[in-house]
Amino acid sequence: MTGVRFSYRSRRFALEVESLRFDPGLTLLLGDNGAGKSTLLRLAAGVERPDAGSVTIGGFDLWTAEIEARALLAYVPDEPDLVPYASVREILLLVARLRGQAASAVDSALDAAGLSAIERRSPRELSLGQQRRVALAAARIATPPVLLLDDPLEALDDGTRTRTLSWIGDAVESGGTVVVSTHELPPFSRWETARVRLAGGRPVA
């Protein structure tokens, strides 16, 4: 991220980042509530566009080389805003098609996330925890090298937490860049390679 500035409507800048770089390994994004952690991840994932500055993934600008940059990342938001009238399977099928995967990748992701029983339901019929599992299952499809995870363990049952942690560990150990926004440090300490602390929308030392 270089020279990034971003504001929500009628608010001062919610995020101001002169320069920030995430290297391979697990970077923990820390800060108080409202510090800008989720906003930073939304900008890094290309869900929001900065008012100024640029965000690049693997050397590709998120807004000028959209497909090349986005093909390298997966994003799991804290409150997944999935397509409300599509089924879980249809959403995952879209992810597989956009990432150039076969439909069988969807079955694997559904099994891994324990979602096979509810694959025909729409997000409107799912709990927050189940919606987060759908977003996690989507991130598992082709597992891109850059993972942006916003409170990935929140609202998950014990079994899913364990599987998610194991998947994050695998991603780190295979050379991926994983950025996790969290208030829970112990579950991630084993793989942690860097920390970025935010305060008032700015990275602090």
Place this chain on the structure above:
Amino acid sequence: MRRGEALLRLQAATAVRVALRLLIPAVALAVLAIGLQEDPARAIERVASALAGPEATVTAWIVVAVAAFAIASWADPAVAAVEHGWIAHLPATRRQRRLARWSGAWLVQAPLVLSVSLLVAIEAASSGPAALLWLPACPAIALACAIALGLRPHRRTVASPPRPSGSGFASLAFRRTVGERIVDAWIAGAVPLAAATLFLRNNTLDAPAIRLGATLGGGLSAATILALSGLALRRRRPQWAWARSLPVGSRRRVREDAVHLGLSTLPAVIGTALLDPASGVLVLAVIPWLALRTATAVRAAVPDETAMTVLFGEGAAVSALLALMPWSVLPALAGAPFALRVAARRDRELKR
């Protein structure tokens, strides 16, 4: 498969479901509106003629445009999800996502486009093929509405809970909880009122019979609206533990619920008053009781459907009683404070 095609396929599946959600109440309303006419076939011909006949009117097409815009606005949150939010992080271009959004918003209007096209075809069958020149008008209007809405700047929102600020907060919470579901409740509530209208129009009745029919229809309509609004409140605001932690008493919470529920029945009261003003007053007088009973049912420790079925049964019984014995409005009015006390007690018991 190409990325744009993948997005379009998902959006098509989404749009069909949204369109079906619209189609069922729209068809019900259309059947009711046509059924209320003395000569339904002639009524359809008149509408077809106004749209595509030799004397087609601008007003008819303005109505079509307003309907198309209303549908597009209603469907926008569902179809816009493909352009903004989580989907945006997937490898597709803004152009592909926007095209998918427009396509979905356009497809949602299929019921309107098909209905208007059918009317144009009917007019072409009676007045000649020149009427078919109007055929592309509705799809074009629908497309224009879809694109116009899709071009609005994306609203950046930060997730934050609504802030409590006196009674304004209760209104905000009710609006967000019940929201567009109130339209479904009104449509369902229109059914008994429409039945009463048909009954009164197609029979020669004396004043007491008119009052009986209008009161029963209006009461059932109000009971239907309250049951469906109450169901929405129960499902979308199930525990409401956070609200109960605020320094606001049970009585006030229940009263605020009842006021909002009562206000939602206004269309039923107005509809009843149009049939028979005295019946309108009777139904209005019984609303406080019914609304407070709904506020109680919202807090009942039984399954959602059970609570609302019992509530609807109670509303139907009260309506029948009111229609047969109009004086029963007096105990209903006098019993409102008692109903408030019962509802407040139920609210307090929820804490245990």
